[in-house]
Amino acid sequence: MTKTRVIVVGAGIAGPVLAVFLKTRGYNPIIYERLPGPGEGGLSFMLQPNGLRVLSLIPEFVEQIQGKSPDKIMHCSSLDGKEDILADFDVSPHSMRENFGFPMIGVRRSEFQKLLIDTAEKHGIEVKWGHQAIGFDQSEDAVEVTFANGVKDTASFVVGCDGLHSNTRTALFGKEKADFTGLTQFGGLSPTPPALRGKLVLLNNYANGRHMVTYPVADDKYSWAITTREAEVKEDWKTQSVEQQDKIRGGPLSAWGFGAGDLIKTGERIVKYGLYDRPELKSWFKGRVVLLGDAAHPTSP
Ligand SMILES: Cc1cc2nc3c(=O)[nH]c(=O)nc-3n(C[C@H](O)[C@H](O)[C@H](O)COP(=O)(O)OP(=O)(O)OC[C@H]3O[C@@H](n4cnc5c(N)ncnc54)[C@H](O)[C@@H]3O)c2cc1C
Incomplete structure (x- = not known):
């Protein structure tokens, strides 16, 4: 049986975590990231017990x-x-x-993000760098995503994990004032x-x-x-x-x-x-496209 294909937009924090969970539950996720590769950007996180509880569902991850x-x-x-x-x-x-x-x-954000991406790749998930999602075209049973470099890809579902300036969110709900x-x-x-x-x-x-x-x-x-x-x-x-x-x-x-x-x-x-x-959304999905992480619920630190 063909596995359900899911396009994950964004290889920040939420993207690789979600992709691993999807893979271990029998889906076929692929990650597309705007940046050319994992960077040194940002500073750090203080990971909290509730977050570590979620991450502990990935075998042997927390120990690393x-x-x-x-x-x-x-x-x-x-x-x-x-x-x-x-x-x-x-x-x-x-x-x-x-x-x-x-x-x-x-943790340092860059080290933590690299560990998440390595973990996703070890689970057999492909990460396509340098692909900025700019267009989302939904039909009854699929979504076609267009990237700024002209590439197009189609999947049954798309999850926008593309952070604070989410194109996925704008495509679903329009431009908002911050x-x-x-x-x-x-x-x-x-x-x-x-x-x-x-x-x-x-x-x-x-x-x-x-x-x-x-x-x-x-x-x-x-x-x-x-x-x-x-x-x-x-x-x-x-x-x-x-x-x-x-x-x-x-x-x-x-x-x-x-x-x-x-x-x-x-x-x-x-x-x-x-x-x-930013205004709070009443829903985090429309049709076959879902938002996760900062794309869905950005909060000020
Ligand atoms: C470079 C960077 C550094 C950060 N540093 C810190 C920090 O030091 N401390 C802190 O508390 N928070 C930091 N944050 C924010 C923090 O990562 C998020 O608040 C939180 O982890 C939620 O993660 P997320 O995956 O939803 O979003 P993010 O971590 O922001 O990840 C979103 C990812 O999507 C990618 N992306 C965006 N648009 C597109 C698109 N159209 N197509 C494809 N990919 C796209 C981005 O490049 C990014 O990799 C940083 C965010 C970024 C992007």
Whole structure:
């Protein structure tokens, strides 16, 4: 019997996970990705127990995740230069497993995405890079997808896992207005600063209208992101120019306490992006085309 063919649009996070689940349930998925190959884009994720529970349905996957589990969450204040610990609590892998079944794991996005793509390929799923889906033509029993390079492909179903700027979503429900929240985020990856050496802390730092979150993603690396009110910037994950990065590294936030200032001063690959709100969809599918991940329900971090 021929297996039902499914086109998965996007090889970010949701795409490869879905493709593996489809394959193990007897479908024949193929992934099409706009980018030319797996990139170094973005910073990190703090994988939560509920996400790891889903990923644990892929045999031996969770064990391969490279990252760091924090053992403590701290909330600190650096208001007007005065440093205070507001609260801290235990999130050690042992207590998280006991309470929620899984730990939290801080991972670099690029490494995690590569692991997902390798896993999909090991399951015999083809990933076609450099294919940006631009057209979706539905008939009673199939969907034809057109790509920007002129290629066309047909499948019984299409799942749009094409993220925040989803062409699949636009094709189904039209163009929507994204409202700038007035908040921007910038962040980077930095060597573990002296104040955090030997500690595995997920640290929240609050100071004069700004919030920083930072957590370890490797033995010698912390990832961090700062939310602040600033002029509108595009919502992409592109690394800032050398001059822009230098300005952030040398800016007033580099004096923050609890190791936060050192993280900013030594930040590598600093990215900056605006935070936007989009209207909630009443449905995540139309006919044979379904949305998943950020394409279906983008949320501000
Ligand atoms: C480069 C990048 C870096 C990111 N870095 C971070 C981060 O550091 N921290 C964080 O919390 N979140 C980050 N995000 C967002 C995060 O990955 C998502 O919020 C979340 O993981 C949901 O995953 P997703 O698969 O729905 O979307 P995404 O992870 O955004 O994946 C969507 C994929 O679809 C591809 N795509 C888009 N349009 C098309 C098209 N028309 N045809 C084919 N392919 C298409 C994109 O190139 C991308 O690979 C990043 C997203 C991107 C794209």
